[in-house]
Amino acid sequence: MTLSTTLKRLFALLCSAALIAWFVLGGDREAQLAALGQRLARIDGLQLAGLIAAFAATYLLRAGRIFDEFSHFAAPPTQPLRADPPAEGAGKVLGRPGDFSAGHVRFASILRLSLIHNAMVNVLPFRSGEATFPILLNRWFGVPTARAIAALLWLRLQDAFVVLALAALVWPDLPAALRAMWIAAVLLAAWGIPHWARNHDALLDQASHSKFGRLVTKFRSALAESTHGAGRSWLWTLANWSLKLVAQAWALSLLLGASLQSGLAGAMGVELAAILPIQGVAGFGTYEAGGAALLRTHGIMLADGLQACLILHLFVIACALSAGALAAVLLPGQSPASSSTTENTHA
Template sequence: MKRLLALLLSLALLAWLASDGRWRALGDSLGRFSPGLIGLALAGFALSYALRALRVSDEFRSDTGGRYLTCLRIVLVHNAMVNLVPFRGGEAAFPLLLRQHFGTSLPRAIASLFWFRLQDAFVVAALTAAVWPGLPAAWRVAGIVLLVGLALWLPRWARAPHRWHQGSAIAARLGRLRDAFADSTRHARLGWLWTVANWSVKLSTQAYVLAQLLPASLATGAAGALGAELAAILPVQGVAGFGTYEAGAAAAMLPSGIALEQGLQAALALHLFVIASAVLAGVLAWMAGLARPETDPNRTSKTP
């Protein structure tokens, strides 16, 4: 059912584009990508990728042996796969690549990926509370305090002693998942720093690009970028995010006076650019890995 809804969302966006010559309006939006804007956006995305690679290198430092460039290739290929493979199937690339290059066990890699995504959600939500236009100051403070408190409490809860293993088969399985999650929260020394830095750069870049495409103020672009990323948390996603990304961005910009159609067109142009950048970076990283295959005789698989 979720896959059917995802397909319907993407088809709805395609049908909307096909009606009333909206393809031409999309072409106008894409035409606003000047060489300077493209260069700035690519620089911002490159910095975001570099920060994500630092996050992976820090989390798996006992496995990577300081091979930062390999971590960067993993991040780029994983990011491209997430954008290309429908229904979030590309997420599987991350643990598989870690096992291939560093011998990291799949349970360890999967638990860390889950923790990464939780950190992403906390940071995006906190940034939303901090910069969302028109939000009362008391609500901003309350939202940020609540999110920070929950983010600090969750790992402590996971690490606390429990007796889930002594229960039913389902409880025992949940206990193993809790233990794997608890273990994943212990490794990164600067995980929150890399996460905040990455999202600050990524959202700032998208906000600026969106503001230039509309055109509108940077605050309006920030609202659209946050709306698009918050839509990614929804349980139902369009194929490659098409439909939900654009709807989230356009809805978030409505209070700023941006018409729904205008917001959808600008968000779609940005989304296409983001995907093209991710795929290009992933292909280049994959080709670099083929050109310089790793030959580390000391690496042994940790997978049982």
């Protein structure tokens, strides 16, 4: 483990410890619990059902975005699944629609993968749950490791770009010129990464004989495949985040007895904290601090903001774990073609 990784993990532990210290030492624990209970009581059964339905819809939108990218990924029955691409013919294993049988990957299987991945990301420390995504893509659908990792990277980059662009639109008291520059920088990065992947520098081809050159070329090719349907994936991502932010804003406004605009500021704060490279364990500490910081710009006291964001965080984790558990029990894992191929391979 490198020094930088160790320092990041220590900082993550400190962030979570700070939240625990605030809750335990910031006053009478019974009073703190009573305050949390009073805030939670502001949400009635119908509103709670609406929030759960909204989060369920975001899960479907996220799964739809992944399904749109990987619905063609099913190995032909005569071809065994491979964990990694062979030395030659790498273009065929990157999953172009013409190289794999279409229609074998079921949406239910992708939904199961997405929900399990979401649950793991929410509870495992130090973002280690992210590994679930490429591992399950490879095991269930035969997606090569490099392709799966590139897909995860592009998925998270799209999330970050959308959150950053929306943050620029709603950030309070931001000069118009700076707001425009912020959005332009996000749009430039969102365009530049797929453009680089699809139109790589010719120098990489010349350096492909080196180990580093082959690695970069392989990853660029995988990223180019992942960004092939970028237009549709942007629509899926925008729909998902618009609904998710509105749902979280609604929850915070109910918990705080504040306006939806104030709730939106808090929702942007928790999501901006969620994309930071350093976070608390399972997000605890940084998540609440990010939301409370932006709620302060709307006159919400820090303690009130921390309480509301803590409840929201627990609700998000409860939804993620419940959905992940139901998916693991009720939804199919492998597609029929992948399952039969795996059986033939082990025979």
